[in-house]
């Protein structure tokens with residue numbers, strides 16, 4: 037077993053590498069947070085509720101010696117609806133296309149059936165190198181961490197997966213995040229940068245804006261509602277007639293729910309909840325786009341959208 041705790045030396049001078057990596061792992065394993073930590077800006081959507089990442093959001097790590105393009109996939113899970121099946125297809129397609137897969141396992145939870153389910157699928161993808169990433173190390177003591185690292189090593193042996201590396205990290209504490217990048221880079225093919233310098237993500241702005249609204253709308257909402265919310269940005273345009281030094285971006289977005297009974301939950305008493313969602317997501321959108329924003333939110337019912345292929349397409353899935 038080779039568990040990395042120290043930075044490895046840089047690649048030989050003159051060699052530039054560029055390629056794709058994706059983080060996989062069960063819901064809540066810390067994939068989005070890790071992507072953000074590596075990229076250094078909020079691009080993927082995090083939430084303390086599982087399965088919030090819908091779209092394949094890429095974050096790009098620019099370094100002098102490499103460009104690492106991170107593809108953030110939704111959590112692979114047992115599909116119960118058409119949406120669930122589609123999400124799993126997205127995950128598998130991504131795995132087959134990337135140069136390296138990072139399998140995220142939280143340090144604070146024992147390896148469970150969810151992890152095994154994914155690990156078995158991973159074992160079937162032979163040619164892509166796999167790095168085991170033990171996340172959230174700030175939540176455990178050294179002994180627990182050591183036990184988890186051994187368990188990950190054993191899981192690999194048991195299923196016939198040869199880990200290229202096993203790396204403990206904490207995205208929140210910023211521990212070993214840099215090292216993880218150092219270890220992923222040598223697994224990328226040699227080549228020039230794939231994206232212009234300065235690009236953090238190639239996800240269309242509207243999709244990112246929609247995700248930020250969805251994230252805010254999910255906060256504090258219990259039970260099955262997370263799967264019943266979809267957000268579509270209908271329009272995004274600079275307000276006309278504004279002075280050049282005081283621009284304003286008008287954004288109109290619809291929050292879709294499945295049933296009329298869910299409307300009250302999203303809107304809240306006297307519209308208070310929706311107002312808070314608007315304020316919170318507006319601040320994040322402004323930070324993302326670097327411009328003041330006027331955000332107009334509407335809640336609409338799209339009946340049983342999770343089960344209807346036509347609706348799913350319309351909502352961007």
Ligand SMILES: Nc1nc2c(ncn2[C@@H]2O[C@H](COP(=O)(O)OP(=O)(O)OP(=O)(O)O)[C@@H](O)[C@H]2O)c(=O)[nH]1
Pocket residue numbers: 061062063064065066067068069070081082083084085086087088089110111171172173174175205206207208209
């Ligand atoms: N303490 C601690 N918490 C973390 C760390 N990384 C992630 N978390 C928390 O774990 C929760 C889930 O993190 P996410 O990054 O959203 O997990 P994910 O794997 O992308 O989740 P899905 O999108 O549901 O697949 C959030 O509440 C994070 O704040 C970490 O390094 N330390």
